[in-house]
Amino acid sequence: MMSRCGATPPPPTAPPLNPGEELTDEETRIINDVLARAAKMDDLERQRIHLLSVRLEDARRTACGDGRSSCLLCGAALGAGGAAPQLCVRCGKHVCGACAARSDAASSCLCPICKQHQEVQKRSGAWFFKGPAPRVLPDPLPLAPPPPPPLTVPDGAVDEEASPPRQPERRPVAVQEKKEAAGGALPTSTDSPPSSLARHAPDGTSSREDEDDEGDEDSDDATTLGSLEFSLLYQQDGHQLQCCVIRAKGLKPMDSNGLSDPYVKLHLLPGASKSNKLRTKTLKNTLNPTWNETLVYHGITQDEMSRKTLRLSVSDEDKFGHNDFIGETRVALKKLAFDRKKKFNVCLERVLPVKKAVGGQSRGMALYEDDAHEGEEPAERGRILVSLRYDSGRGRLIVGVVRCAHLAAMDANGYSDPFVKVCLKPDMGKKAKNKTQIKKKTLNPEFQEEFSYDIKHGELAKKTLDISVWDYDMGKSNDFIGGCQLGIRAEGECLKHWYECLKNKDESIERWHLLIHDNSGGRFDD
Structure with missing residues (x-):
């Protein structure tokens, strides 16, 4: 027996898998993916073997000769005055030279039927099993159910409706009596939860949709x-x-x-x-x-x-x-x-x-106003819904002012008296300027007005459409709310809207556009 003192220590190996240890969800998913891919490859292989089997049956069904005096496949006469016969080494039938298929051995040949039969056996593995190759894949492993989402409640609060009922913990009688003797009676849970607990509707949706909004509320109210x-x-x-x-x-x-x-x-x-x-x-x-x-x-x-x-x-x-x-x-x-x-x-x-x-x-x-969100986003001036359509039959551009939304308030009453100006520049003169009617005391006006400009389609690429929204003030200058410019020199949605109008003739295209408050250099005229 060899002495252990001089023996070389074995290389470190991974700890053996505990037979009672369960697979994790990630390991189970990986195994199921491998089984799914194997099943898919088996389906493709079965389809390919099925096609080979169909070709074999078609060759047997279309054979029109007896294999002795005529070719087994095409029925051509063999012998004197006919084609030279070729003997199939598998079935012993004769075929003509045109129908004979060379086997692996140079001195022998196979008829097409035997050749295809040999191919089916080779591809399907039937040459080894003397029949179809049996292959049974194991069933996919069951995944553990996903854990319920954690319920966020204040410290000390217990949601009796959301949490499942707790099963009483079973202890030996001696242990339980010992604990009661040492620490007194066990604490009991209160019957009524705190008033700050989130309530749930009958359909399961929580009434507290925004967890950031925490306010003191009276339990009676x-x-x-x-x-x-x-x-x-x-x-x-x-x-x-x-x-x-x-x-x-x-x-x-x-x-x-x-x-x-x-x-x-x-x-x-x-x-x-x-x-x-x-x-x-x-x-x-x-x-x-x-x-x-x-x-x-x-x-x-x-x-x-x-x-x-x-x-x-x-x-x-x-x-x-x-x-x-x-x-x-x-x-x-x-x-x-x-x-x-x-x-x-x-x-x-x-x-x-x-x-x-x-x-x-x-x-x-x-x-x-929420203090937590204060200063997160700049004040918006509003937005406008505009439709564009080029009428190729009449050779005109039709601009539709549909509505505005979330306009900035310009008057002391917290509202505005908005109207919209539309101008096609440059070099169009006064006929290029149009404006809608005035909508009194509203920040979400609906206009539904259209304006047309007689212009050739090829000239639109050189033009810019100015759209501006104003607040009407009687007896003094109007207040500029915001505007946008559509054209080849525009950016973002404005450029995309103008490009789609040029590309799709006789088609009305509506888009929302943000109003900007930049009127430097008098881009939008009053």
């Missing part, structure tokens, strides 16, 4: 605010966000008669202003109002859908005083799937809208 049912739909092609306010149930009474005069108001956060404020009609003396009213935001881009939050607040209208806030809910728009309606039925929350005081008192839209 939180149970009596009521619920709001609504649906959201974002149409990607039309850049429209549609909010259908359906109904509310069990609202908190705010009037002395035990009822309320409720209405729903919508804002887009951050950057709430009157330009993105929408509201429903007011329903009198009810705690269970039914609106069935659809409110539409126009010109909402995909970028805004990824970073904006929709705030829905329910208030009680008072004719002789300030309206009373009842409750609200918020929805992060990035959670919506495009072109697919999603319904919500959520409990209202008592989130106080006052975030900070402005000038000693919180007034106007400062009530709805």
Whole structure:
């Protein structure tokens, strides 16, 4: 026996796999992918062998000779006055020289039928198994179910609806008695959860859509605010966000008669202003109002859908005083799937809208500004929906001013009196200048007006279309809100819109364009 002192130590090896250890989800997916690829390769191989088998059967079916005095395949006469016969070494039949197929041995030949039969056996492995090659793949391994998403709640809060019931821990009686004797009675869980717990609607959606908005709410008020049912739909092609306010149930009474005069108001956060404020009609003396009213935001881009939050607040209208806030809910728009309606039925929350005081008192839209998002994005001047179409039959360019959205407020009342100017430059004279009608006291005007310019298609590449939005002021100069320029020298969406108009004649193309506030050098004339 060799002495262990002089023996060379064995090289380090990986620790053996514990038989009881389970595979991870990543290892299971890799194994399943390998099995799937093997099954796919088997299917392709079976299809190829099937084609060879079909060719073999066709050759046997089309054979028209007896293989003695005539060719087995083509039926040509053999012997004297005919073709020289060739003997197949497998089946012993005769074929003509044209139909004979050389085998691997130079001195022997095979008829086409035997040649194809040999190929089928070689490809399928039947030469070894004396039949079709058996191959059975194992079934894919089952994946572990994904863990439920963690519920974020404040410290000490327990969500009894979201978390599954806990099974009592089984301990030996001696151990349990020992613990009770050492530390006293075991603590018991409270029956009622804290009031800061997020509530869940019947359809499973949480009423707290924005986790950043944490406000102190009274537990008594939180149970009596009521619920709001609504649906959201974002149409990607039309850049429209549609909010259908359906109904509310069990609202908190705010009037002395035990009822309320409720209405729903919508804002887009951050950057709430009157330009993105929408509201429903007011329903009198009810705690269970039914609106069935659809409110539409126009010109909402995909970028805004990824970073904006929709705030829905329910208030009680008072004719002789300030309206009373009842409750609200918020929805992060990035959670919506495009072109697919999603319904919500959520409990209202008592989130106080006052975030900070402005000038000693919180007034106007400062009530709805978020400190966390303040200064994130520059103030927008609005956007405009323009349609372009070149009429090749009449040789004219038709410009349509459809509507504007989210315009900047230029008057003291928080609104504007907007109108749009359209000018085709250069060298078009006064006939190139047009303007729409004035829309009073609105930040989302709808014009639906068209202007035409007689011009050849080849000259459009040298022209620039100036579009500007103005606020009308009686007795003094008008205020410039914003504008955009379409043409070959433009950039981004403006250049793309102009190029598509030149490329697609007799086709109306609509695009939204952001309004810029740069009027240096008098680019947009008043």
